[in-house]
Amino acid sequence: MHTTGNALSTDPSAIRQALMTAEYVLDDVAATLRTGRVQVNDLYKFHAWEVGISRAASGVHPKASLEAGSLFFRSALTHLARRIAADSEHPSETFALVATGMEESLSRRVREASESYHGFLLNQVQEVQEQERRRIARELHDRIGHGISVAHQQLALSELHRGTDPARAAVKIGVAQQAIQEAMENLRQITSELHPQVPVKSLEKALLGFLEAVEDESVSVGLDVNGDESWADPRVLDESFLIIREATRNALTHGTPSAILMRVDIAPHELRALVQDNGRGFEPSRARVRTGGVGLASMRERAELLGGGLTITSEPGSGCQVELSIPLKRQSREPDEL
Numbered sequence: 001m002h003t004t005g006n007a008l009s010t011d012p013s014a015i016r017q018a019l020m021t022a023e024y025v026l027d028d029v030a031a032t033l034r035t036g037r038v039q040v041n042d043l044y045k046f047h048a049w050e051v052g053i054s055r056a057a058s059g060v061h062p063k064a065s066l067e068a069g070s071l072f073f074r075s076a077l078t079h080l081a082r083r084i085a086a087d088s089e090h091p092s093e094t095f096a097l098v099a100t101g102m103e104e105s106l107s108r109r110v111r112e113a114s115e116s117y118h119g120f121l122l123n124q125v126q127e128v129q130e131q132e133r134r135r136i137a138r139e140l141h142d143r144i145g146h147g148i149s150v151a152h153q154q155l156a157l158s159e160l161h162r163g164t165d166p167a168r169a170a171v172k173i174g175v176a177q178q179a180i181q182e183a184m185e186n187l188r189q190i191t192s193e194l195h196p197q198v199p200v201k202s203l204e205k206a207l208l209g210f211l212e213a214v215e216d217e218s219v220s221v222g223l224d225v226n227g228d229e230s231w232a233d234p235r236v237l238d239e240s241f242l243i244i245r246e247a248t249r250n251a252l253t254h255g256t257p258s259a260i261l262m263r264v265d266i267a268p269h270e271l272r273a274l275v276q277d278n279g280r281g282f283e284p285s286r287a288r289v290r291t292g293g294v295g296l297a298s299m300r301e302r303a304e305l306l307g308g309g310l311t312i313t314s315e316p317g318s319g320c321q322v323e324l325s326i327p328l329k330r331q332s333r334e335p336d337e338l
Contacts, residue, residue: 007060017054028102036097139186157169227265272323309324
């Protein structure tokens, strides 16, 4: 295989599997010679199944396995033909039996390995499709759902101030219109598979803009961002914004707090964020069952996709604390990119 440049020749595990397959095939040939009829060990499926899965997992094209099998068949048959010609009383019949037995043993293994190979790939395709469905669910909830929620809240505030403060009511309507426009644009992003539309360049500015859009006079919100944002990749800033925004939106929507603290600390090696409220709290283990948990699940998935983690601490009557940690890779960005 080395001389032909076969892909299996560079993988020690694949070489071991190939040698084991050759040994099993020769065992079948020996059994065929002993009994005078083609014999294939019933356990061949287990090894062939493992071979097919490992080839698919390693990204080895079936062509490499077929070439290796063909090379083995020619080499082994040539060697056996010489032995048969020298030792057998009926060389033609013996050679035909050996060739038939070897071909049957190899072909069964190839068919079984092919089935497991394609089965593995089919499972991978299904997993990718499932991941894409989860991604779309996250985007719809975090980007579209947020805009609709903001618009609804601002329209309600506009109605509240319409009779006593028309100017303020008009401002609320303007914010609602902007939120709807952003939701429509984000919907176009998702349907056109453009993600994300505009990466967050300043996490602090993005969070301030969010707080302005969801302003609630009954809730005191504090925001504190520390560290150099250039230490974080734009994608990290973008995903962190979505996670922090979702945690804050959940507090405003479900927690009925009087105060929310948002804190972000960025170090060269790590971004950490905290969203803490003094609302009514909840039981985290029951939240997913009760509400479907799309928001909590999307936050966790976003954090994990960045190699980070999300911790949610809460209990009824004691508010909620969401902690985010994301490891950062060493990198630098030009100041004008911020």
